[in-house]
Amino acid sequence: MNRLGKCLKVFESAIASGLIASLFMMAGQASAADQGAPAKPDVARGQVIAAQVCAACHAADGNSTGGAYPKLAGQHADYLVKQLKDFKPQPGGKPAARANPIMAGFAAALSDQDMINVAAWFASQTPKPGYARDAKTVPFGQSIWRGGIADKGVPACAACHGPTGQGIPIQYPRLSGQWSEYIVAQLNAFQQGTRNNNDPMRTIAHRLSDDEIKAVADYAAGLH
Incomplete structure (x- = not known):
């Protein structure tokens, strides 16, 4: 089975088991006192999301093993948050700014706080160096x-x-x-x-x- 098939299988399995919903509900919970306060990343919760949901394609530390999926380790957290939001449909019934059925499914299950948390985790990781091939x-x-x-x-x-x-x-x-x-x-x-x-x-x-x-x-x- 190719990597795309594996990622689809992970997503389908997560949906069937209720993993995504329960995981992100836990990750997105905040106390009433925190409501309205500036969102702060929870790197530990971001690590949980990365390990259980993102790892199949991007690896747990964000150093994906092949070019079908980007390396996320060391990427700017703000950039990652924006991209996750762009996988969701836009207001007014407009389509998502980035068309990707796999990422659309995962992004749909993420709250804004989940995005901040997982982006902070990947941003904190050390990217493995690449190289020019030609x-x-x-x-x-x-x-x-x-x-x-x-x-x-x-x-x-x-x-x-x-x-x-x-x-x-x-x-x-x-x-x-x-x-x-x-x-x-x-x-x-x-x-x-x-x-x-x-x-x-x-x-x-x-x-x-x-x-x-x-x-x-x-x-x-x-x-x-």
Whole structure:
């Protein structure tokens, strides 16, 4: 069974056993005195959610084992919270900004506090380094990352994601060490309209060729 099938099986099993509902009800409970106060992350509860729900695809510490699922270890907590919210349908009956049936199911079971907790857990974990796989395209990918493509109106990736791929919380994720396959998939999703939660990235992705996407994704995977 492939990893997608395993994740679906985990989700179906969790639904059938009532695990998700009971787990997230526990994680989201707050005293009346805390209501209305600024939400603070509970990393311990986030670890429970990660271990029992997220681990099948992302690993318990957020270092997923393959490019079908992103590494979440060391990712900005605010960015992770935003992405989880974007998997849910938007107000007014609008579709989710990110179309993903598996993540939609998990996100639907999460309260805002659950999202904060699990995001804090993954953000606190140490990401395992990645590497570029194609030495021939590294100079090309590097030129796009550092300088963009002027004649196509593509800005330098480093302008938002940083010279070493550390990103900017909420808007732009950490990409250093991320699986190149996952980066390629997300740029393709921006092109195809299945991911609509960042207008600048939608515009940039439409201006990139397949070869440019692969080169800059492979370069980002090797950043540290």
